[in-house]
Amino acid sequence: MSALRERLRISNLPKPARYSLGALGLVFLFLLPNKWFYEYLGIPLGFAYIPLYTTKNDMASVLFICTWIILLSLGLNVVVGYAGLLDLGFFGFFAVGAYVVALLTSPESKLLTEYNWLESPWPWLVAVPIGIALSLLAGVLLGWPTLRLRGDYLAIVTLGFAEMIRIVAKQQDWILNGDRGIPEVGHPPGSVGGEPLFSFDAKPYYWLALCVIILAVFLIRNLVRSRVGRAWVAIREDEDAAELMGVPTFRFKLWAFAIGAAVGGLSGTLWAGQANFVNSTTFSLENSILVLSAVLLGGAGNIAGAILGGFLVIYIPEWLRSVGDVFGLPETVTVGGSTYDISPTSLRFAIFGIVLIVVMIFRPQGLWPNRRRAAEIQHRKKEVAVGE
Amino acid sequence: MSEQPSLDKPSDAPEPTPSAAPAGDRKPLLEVDNVTLRFGGVVALNQVNFTLYEGEILGLIGPNGAGKTTCFNAMTGVYTPTEGAIRFQGGKISGQQRFKITKMGIARTFQNIRLFPEMTALENIQVGADAHHRTSVPGALLRLPRHRREEKDGLKLAHDLLELVGIGGTEHEAARNLPYGSQRRLEIARALATRPKLLCLDEPAAGFNPAEKQDLMQLIKKIRDTGVTVLLIEHDMRLVMGVTDRIVVLEFGRKIAEGSPAEVAADPKVHAAYLGVPADAA
Amino acid sequence: MNIGELLRSFPELTVTGVTQGAIYALVALGYTLVYGVLRLINFAHSEVFMVGTFAALFTWGLFGLDSNTERPSIGVALLAILAAIVVAAVTSAAVALLIEVTAYRPLRHRNAPPLAFLITAIGASFVLMEVAGSLTVRRPFGVPALLPSKPLFDIGGWAVTPTQVTTVVVAIAMLVGLDYFVQKTRAGRGIRAVAQDPNTAALMGVNKSRVIALVFILGGLMAGVAAVFNDIKTGSTKFNVGFLLGLKAFSAAVLGGIGNLRGAALGGLLLGLIENYASALFGSNWRDFVAFVALIALLMFRPTGLLGESLGRARA
Ligand SMILES: Nc1ncnc2c1ncn2[C@@H]1O[C@H](COP(=O)(O)OP(=O)(O)O)[C@@H](O)[C@H]1O
Ligand SMILES: [Mg+2]
Numbered sequence: 014m015s016a017l018r019e020r021l022r023i024s025n026l027p028k029p030a031r032y033s034l035g036a037l038g039l040v041f042l043f044l045l046p047n048k049w050f051y052e053y054l055g056i057p058l059g060f061a062y063i064p065l066y067t068t069k070n071d072m073a074s075v076l077f078i079c080t081w082i083i084l085l086s087l088g089l090n091v092v093v094g095y096a097g098l099l100d101l102g103f104f105g106f107f108a109v110g111a112y113v114v115a116l117l118t119s120p121e122s123k124l125l126t127e128y129n130w131l132e133s134p135w136p137w138l139v140a141v142p143i144g145i146a147l148s149l150l151a152g153v154l155l156g157w158p159t160l161r162l163r164g165d166y167l168a169i170v171t172l173g174f175a176e177m178i179r180i181v182a183k184q185q186d187w188i189l190n191g192d193r194g195i196p197e198v199g200h201p202p203g204s205v206g207g208e209p210l211f212s213f214d215a216k217p218y219y220w221l222a223l224c225v226i227i228l229a230v231f232l233i234r235n236l237v238r239s240r241v242g243r244a245w246v247a248i249r250e251d252e253d254a255a256e257l258m259g260v261p262t263f264r265f266k267l268w269a270f271a272i273g274a275a276v277g278g279l280s281g282t283l284w285a286g287q288a289n290f291v292n293s294t295t296f297s298l299e300n301s302i303l304v305l306s307a308v309l310l311g312g313a314g315n316i317a318g319a320i321l322g323g324f325l326v327i328y329i330p331e332w333l334r335s336v337g338d339v340f341g342l343p344e345t346v347t348v349g350g351s352t353y354d355i356s357p358t359s360l361r362f363a364i365f366g367i368v369l370i371v372v373m374i375f376r377p378q379g380l381w382p383n384r385r386r387a388a389e390i391q392h393r394k395k396e397v398a399v400g401e
Numbered sequence: 402m403s404e405q406p407s408l409d410k411p412s413d414a415p416e417p418t419p420s421a422a423p424a425g426d427r428k429p430l431l432e433v434d435n436v437t438l439r440f441g442g443v444v445a446l447n448q449v450n451f452t453l454y455e456g457e458i459l460g461l462i463g464p465n466g467a468g469k470t471t472c473f474n475a476m477t478g479v480y481t482p483t484e485g486a487i488r489f490q491g492g493k494i495s496g497q498q499r500f501k502i503t504k505m506g507i508a509r510t511f512q513n514i515r516l517f518p519e520m521t522a523l524e525n526i527q528v529g530a531d532a533h534h535r536t537s538v539p540g541a542l543l544r545l546p547r548h549r550r551e552e553k554d555g556l557k558l559a560h561d562l563l564e565l566v567g568i569g570g571t572e573h574e575a576a577r578n579l580p581y582g583s584q585r586r587l588e589i590a591r592a593l594a595t596r597p598k599l600l601c602l603d604e605p606a607a608g609f610n611p612a613e614k615q616d617l618m619q620l621i622k623k624i625r626d627t628g629v630t631v632l633l634i635e636h637d638m639r640l641v642m643g644v645t646d647r648i649v650v651l652e653f654g655r656k657i658a659e660g661s662p663a664e665v666a667a668d669p670k671v672h673a674a675y676l677g678v679p680a681d682a683a
Numbered sequence: 684m685n686i687g688e689l690l691r692s693f694p695e696l697t698v699t700g701v702t703q704g705a706i707y708a709l710v711a712l713g714y715t716l717v718y719g720v721l722r723l724i725n726f727a728h729s730e731v732f733m734v735g736t737f738a739a740l741f742t743w744g745l746f747g748l749d750s751n752t753e754r755p756s757i758g759v760a761l762l763a764i765l766a767a768i769v770v771a772a773v774t775s776a777a778v779a780l781l782i783e784v785t786a787y788r789p790l791r792h793r794n795a796p797p798l799a800f801l802i803t804a805i806g807a808s809f810v811l812m813e814v815a816g817s818l819t820v821r822r823p824f825g826v827p828a829l830l831p832s833k834p835l836f837d838i839g840g841w842a843v844t845p846t847q848v849t850t851v852v853v854a855i856a857m858l859v860g861l862d863y864f865v866q867k868t869r870a871g872r873g874i875r876a877v878a879q880d881p882n883t884a885a886l887m888g889v890n891k892s893r894v895i896a897l898v899f900i901l902g903g904l905m906a907g908v909a910a911v912f913n914d915i916k917t918g919s920t921k922f923n924v925g926f927l928l929g930l931k932a933f934s935a936a937v938l939g940g941i942g943n944l945r946g947a948a949l950g951g952l953l954l955g956l957i958e959n960y961a962s963a964l965f966g967s968n969w970r971d972f973v974a975f976v977a978l979i980a981l982l983m984f985r986p987t988g989l990l991g992e993s994l995g996r997a998r999a
Contacts (some may be wrong), residue, residue: 034467158983166982168724168801168935173928173975180972187674202954239541239548240531240555247517247528258479259503259532259595268538298926302805309802351820363813369806374789377799 042223045217047074061339066337067328069356073215075331077287078224083323086307087229087316088276093305094313095242096269097249098160099168099306102175106148106274108182112189113144115291115309118199123188126201137199141282148278149271160263170374176300194292198285210333211286220286225283229276230316236272237316246314292356299362306369312379321381326365333357427454430599430630431476431507436485438475438654445471445652448485453599456548458621458631460641460662464674468514469634472651473601477509478502489599503532506598510588511607512634518577522568522587523559529594530555555594562590566620572674582613585626586620593624600624601632607639618644638675642666650674689963694840696959702847703954705854709909710932711939711947713779713902714863719878719942720898722797726804729929730811731779731903735910736920739767741772743827745797750825750919762827764849764911772907777904780896782807788892810951816922823921826914834899850912856949857908861901861916865944870897878942927971931958934978949989954978 026034030196039226044050053074054065067075085107092100116122117131117140159170185191201221203210211217244265248253256262272332285291303326311322337344346357357364372380418603431453439548445468448520453459461469474480478499487495494502508529517525517634525602532554536548563569566586572578578585585605602621606614614637621644625631635641641648650658650665652674657667689696710732713856717725746763748755753882755763787801830849834842865871877894883890914920936955937947954974961973981989 083716093798097798099798150854160977162982166937166986169930169933170979170982173934173978176927176930177972177975180969181681184968213704221484234543235544236538239552240534240536241528241538241541243520243524243528243531246524248521250517250519253479254517255528256499257503258529258591260502260528261498261500289501302809306802306805309798328479330641352816353820356815360813360817362809364816365809366809366813367808369809371787373795375798375804376791377793377795379788388686 015113023173024039026253034236039227041144041277043220045218045389046076059389063339064335065332066335067203069332069336071215071336075328077215077219077222079324079327080219080226081284082304082307083320084222084226084229084280084283085304086281086311086319086323087226087233087272088306090308090316090319091236091245091276092269092273092321094315095237095249098246098266098269100171100270100273101168101305102171102173102178102276102301103273103304104296104298105171105175106151107177107278107281107284107300108175108178108296109148109151110276111279111285111291111295112182112195112292113147113278114282114285115198116188117143119195119197123190128188134199137201138287140199141279144282145275145278149275150292151278152271152274153267155274156267160266160270166233172298172301175296176297178296179293179296180294184312188291189400192294193290194290196290198205198289198291200286200289203272209212213287213289218283222283225279226320229279230320233272233276233316241265241268241358249314303362303365306365309377310365310369310372312382313367315379316378318381318383322379325380326361330357330364333340360374403472426459429453430455430490431632432474432488433472434486435490436475436487438471438480439483444654445626446475446482449651449654449656451649451656453630453632454602455598455630456625456628457646458625458644460635460637460645460648461632461634462472462638462641462665463657464650464654468654469651470603471654473603473634475631476502476601477507480520500532502593503597503637503673506596507601508592508595508597508599509540509601510526510585510592510603511602512607514581514584514588516576516584516587516591517667519575521573521574521575522563522579522583522590523556525587526559526562526594527555530558532595559590559593562593565593566590567616579584581608585609585617589620591625593629599630599631599632601634603634605633606635611634614638638666652670684964685966686964687719689960690720692963693844696963697956698841699845702912702946702955704935704952706913706916706928707853707932707935707954708948708951709827709857710928711936712858712907714933714936715939715941715944715947716874716898716902718936720874720895721787721800723787723800724804724933725782725899725902726801727782727811728779728902728906729925729932730808731775731925732906732910732913732932733815733920733922733925733931734769734811734878734908735775735777736779736914736924736969737819737824738771738907739825739911739914740826742767742770743829748827748829750827752827754831757831763827763829764915766912767914768853768908771910772786772904775907775910776792776900776903778811779906780901782898783899786829788895812922812925817856819922821922825916825919826917829915837968843919846912846915850916853908853912857905858944861905862944864901870894875897898908899941923942931971931974932963934937934974937988938978938981940990943988943990946990948990 017309019383044343051066083398085103089103091098092098116124117135118137120134122131122134127136145186155171155174159167162170181187182189183191185193189195196322200209200211211221234330239247243258244255247258247260248262248266304323307322307326308319309322310325311320312318334344344354346353346355433451434450436446436449437444449468451471461472464467475482475495478494478497481495486493487500489505490505492505494505495505497626515526520525520528534551536545536551539545540548558585560572563572566589568579568583568586570581576584579587589602589605605621606617609617620642621631621633633641633645645662647660648662648665649656650668650671655669657674658668660668696907709764710728711945713728714725716730717723717919725928743763744768746759748763754760782846784805790799790803830845834844835848836843855917873884873889873894874897876887876889877891881891914923929956932951935950936947938954939948939950954977957977958974962970965973
């Protein structure tokens, strides 16, 4: 059985086969949000047809949520998975990215209406790099003083940081406008036949985010396979030994933090465009924990694991709702006069809680761990020999 | 301080050994100048003085708890001396950042092996090789030419060093899975990858059988013959005698003797120190 | 900055700050005990506290008291509080022990990496919070009026209500009791031994599993007591009441030096005071913000907290 699995591993296939498989996968992912395509995805089960798509929520929207969560997991994976730094407030950087875009591109932004810093809203495309840069800056500012501390303290300081961002966002009379928020956030440019390409439909955003993810994976992979990635793993495994072997540990920890923050911010900028409205309620700490769960569930220290984790934590609850739909399961029950919401999406944190415990007990390395040191050593030998 | 020419001539020496030069020409590489190091009440090093010359193999011996490892720690920046100074090639190194000391040319191994357990043997050495690489995040992100060159060089160096220390073929084993002896050798390879001028080995033969110890001593000579100065901590007096040019003896944090192996072996103080404690060469 | 406001209401701010600090301190002890022994941030401790707030509410229900009933006589009120303390403390301790047995112990047996512990902690936290959220339909529950709100005394603006007195007195009693337990009893010595050096402790015959169970129970007891007084103080509870309070209590533990019992008490007290003074200075919106800024600033200058981190003595 395991020998068969070994033979079927994608990385063991010849190169052309791998590339065509990859291309097919990409085509599949780009087609996925189309109703005429995903409608055929399902499991016929005797009396019922269980769809693999989501029926309660627009499939494209769910997929878009998956993509920005995956982007977040990719960023956090650099911090937690590779460098081994426990960041519990990762969503704070997402918030920075989202708010920067909202402030710069919305005509309702207080930068225009009250402070007169801007003459007119900036284009989305200009705001995005600024959002990423400021998230990165936030990462450096937070990391600079705290990365010298022991790991546990970093956890609490980052948790505090996310909470501080939320508190700032909550202030009604402040620039971020509290839960009234900032409406009419700008969209990415581009139009098809006179109609803007990016408006409220999630589909183009999903495509855009998919492209961004591919780019991010490519860049992060470059890093991980360089001295930077080696330094991160060395720091994670034995920080003192790493420093004594000439690794500037602080500098590389700060880099990990900054890169993670930048990717988190990027995710925020994408989300803000689609959401069209940014207010303080999105940035609850639960979301930071959700992303952390995604990384650890998928397999910390592995890019594919982070992607899988990010996908699962969003998609599975949504999909379970569709399954419930098929069997006519109610989403609410009324007992003794109180109505309880029992839809999988609202129960997801409880279910994930259990899943997390079970996975950590029985598979602490995550679902898709970094397995380059496992059985495929033989294979890698060849790759290195050809000068990888 | 006489030379030990008979020990200095390994057959496969690639270049003449600098240590064979007359005493007057020797250039000091590292000076431990009146170093005292206290941990609360414990005086781990007490006004220790000695000098390492380029190209020699210096033995640092003494009973357990004498302060040998502490001396290494002071030299590599883990601890800052309470008093005194350590100079490397004339420049003061106490108080420098640890990774900078490594870059200046001091590398070490650890008494309790501290490899990166989940990384492969090759990757462990590559980390050492990266000490002198200048690529940072932007270069690696975009795979700029310098990055590629450095990666290639590092990989080649790593392969060569694995061969040198005699554990070729273990490239892709996780360090954790290597046999104990190979782990000790891998630590030496990792240290060498930082291209040190001074290599500090903390009981590299601990736990070895006599044959393995002899092998290791040959390796150490080979390393010295490539131009690296070696500072060797070892319990086994006989072993140290056979490989070192000079020996410094510590006891309770003090230097009690210094000289050629023969001189040290004849020193009654050294005998007393070693007879005073149970011989636990293992 | 509103310094006038700070000066004007300084006595009131100090009294409420101390009361708040007492609650933080009790919860912080749970974090510190577990951290001291296991080097683990027991993320689920906030939910141990949350369960306690509902256990107290349930107890008062048995007394026929709810948020709509009249204030009972002092005697009944004190009895109800005492009963709630017992019930909440026992419930919280049971939940804490349950978390240790289901979420942490299996991992210890498998020698899992530290990150795995943290994630099961988060998992346990979510399970408890979400189950509570579902059962309570995510709505807040009012707490019955128990003690008179009229100040016991008022000397030059230093007014103290019966609730505040009870909170602080009970908290001090618990702190002193715990300190005595850890310093003087045999079981307490076991805790300190494991905290200092688990291996040596095991060699000396200390049963590590029992010690670990014990610190979870002790932490749970403290959190349960804190829960009762938090109910009374804030007048309501909700499924997510533990989150922010837990975060603050953990900050308090770090502030004082995590793993250090007296540090947790000191940290709690300080955090309570800082918060209250800050809310006068910058407006109550900024109170939590200032609390975290203070924490980060302190860690910058004293990375091991005010009293240093130790449950027994300094560790290497
Ligand atoms: N970090 C430390 N804290 C306290 N004491 C230490 C520390 N490191 C070493 N020592 C003490 O310094 C003395 C010398 O230790 P060491 O250098 O390890 O001896 P050895 O010669 O066996 O390598 C010992 O008494 C040891 O207990
Ligand atoms: Mg030693």
